[in-house]
Amino acid sequence: MNIYIDENIPYAKEFFADLGTLHFFAGRTVTADQLEDADILLVRSITQVNEQLLSLNNSLKFVGTATIGTDHIDQNYLKNRGIAFSSAPGCNKISVAEYILSSLLVLAEKQQFELTDKSVAIVGAGNTGSAVFDRLNALGVNCLLYDPPLQLAGDKRNFCSFKDVLAADIISLHVPKTVQGKFATVHLFDESVLRQLHSRQILLNASRGEVIDNQALLKLAQQGMMPTLVLDVWENEPSINKDLLPFVDIATPHIAGYSLDGKVRGTEMLYHGVSRLLMLTATHRLQEFVPLPAVNSVSISQRLDQALLKSLVHLIFDVRRDDALFRQLIDQPDGFDTMRKTYQERRELSTLTVHSSVKQNLLLASLGFSTCALNDTKENDEI
Template sequence: MQRLLITRRLPDRVLDAARARFDVTLRDRTAVLAPEELRAALRDYDAVLPTLGDRFQAAVFADVPQPRAKLLANFGVGYNHIDAEAAKAAGIAVTNTPGAVTDATADIALGLILMTARRLGEGERLLRAGKWEGWGPVQMLGTHVTGKRLGVIGMGRIGKAIAKRCHYGFDMEVVFYNRSPVADPGLPARQVGMEEAMAADFVVIAVPGGKATHHLIDAAALGMMRPQGIFVNISRGDVVDEAALVEALQKGRIAGAGLDVYEFEPKVPAALTGMENVTLLPHLGTACLEVREAMGMMAVANLIAWAEGKALPNHVNP
């Protein structure tokens, strides 16, 4: 029976499925794998089920020239913490869990739009602090969402799901930027240049993480936004130059931001936590039991296919 390392606790249903087929070692800690743990994982196990933050980078593979591990079955659609090219060169396949995360992540994007535009987090903090003095006609006036323009950066599965919710649910006009042409966005939407998409009333980042999108949203991109624009990121933290975002918010160049991911998770700059016009969530994009179970079962299916010598259902091609 092949030895499998699972780097973080997963739902019981997933663990039971994995244990039925593999000799499982569960690392029951929240912290990401430390440098030596990364190298030991490649040396001591036939396969690894890692997740966000477990940084299997080129230096790790270089330190283990003949790894025992032959598969990294990532728990999550994003795999920018894994150098897939270096893994391939080391003879290790990489899989992910696409599809299972789409709707849950899109829902969080809508939540961030509404929370930031309508000042919902700020309002709840006011009430819980006992500072609410009663209803008033000009109390906590926010930004109307219905009928506004949405700019989506990255029109993949998640980007399309966000656009669908905004257009059909809130009658929003949708424009989007995508590196390659999108023949069918699945709803009335226009593919435009980066500058026009960033100039929408609400801008949502939905690109995959990785080298190609690192700091895609930098000071120049944020400078394309309107002063009344609201910025939302549900992709990966390092897609955004966090320092540039903080500066844009501090100087009033944009109206607000809703964030579920951060460049140096779990660290969040004090400058962000101190702003009332910023909604901050602790990476809750896929935090539903049904979704996490589906992700885990997809990862286990990839592992079983590998163990049986079959084609990997969700093979990542670097």
């Protein structure tokens, strides 16, 4: 089997070496010529898999994307050719949710507010939006869900209106890129919608850049009419409109889902998909390959408030690091992709075991931390 793999899919060699001959390629620049003899193709979101890319290939049996999103895959074309397809739904939902949590804790400190005093509208209630909801809801934040397709499909959760979304203190976007149809998401936040927001709100986008009309966003930002902005995704990546950067409080290059754990989880899911295709037993697990983090255990001896939570979260992931690196690298040639390709290792909160009282451990676990009860009963009672 000739297995062609995006060079930025982590631990692909370890997972797939037993299954065939591995060929690694640059996802942004891969060509039809390179993939002519591919039996299996594994990509990330930057590779458009369509008839043009596969025009010279007659042997392809399987395409997999190590991502939640699938808008870069022409699934109808694959189906017509009888090529099996698999994605990695939910693989990086934890990573994105922790990106949102880290960002909000930074802004809460900067603007001096308590998250529990704010309302948060989560636009898109799939895997990622639900993960965001679960964490903020555990903290006691008033969370609203907006997802008309899920609501019409019979999802029994409580959903809000789009008017409610625009009235929320914080709006977090977690929708797929959908170009057509009643619930298209491209430019869901166009100029008319953006004009209804105000400077006391916070708008976060960690879904797809096209969900917000970036040109309209810049126009209104230059007029001082924008909320606080957190943008991980941008229109026209990697050739983004850099004029937006001065107006964005937290800016990163599409790395919200880039935790090592999330990326390897995506690789593992593709490995299981390929194993099923080949009717082989999957023998590898991500735990074989992922190392222990540098900091993996801590004890807390006081009540968990927002300031202490920020300290714990930022022991693992402080989004300000990525914001600073992005602003430093973006003016370099291929700066957007350079940072993605050379992204510094980032772990998930589950890799940190927090020793605390049994009562507080319930909250910590719901936020994603691993937990362990303190041995001192008296200390537990006092927390």
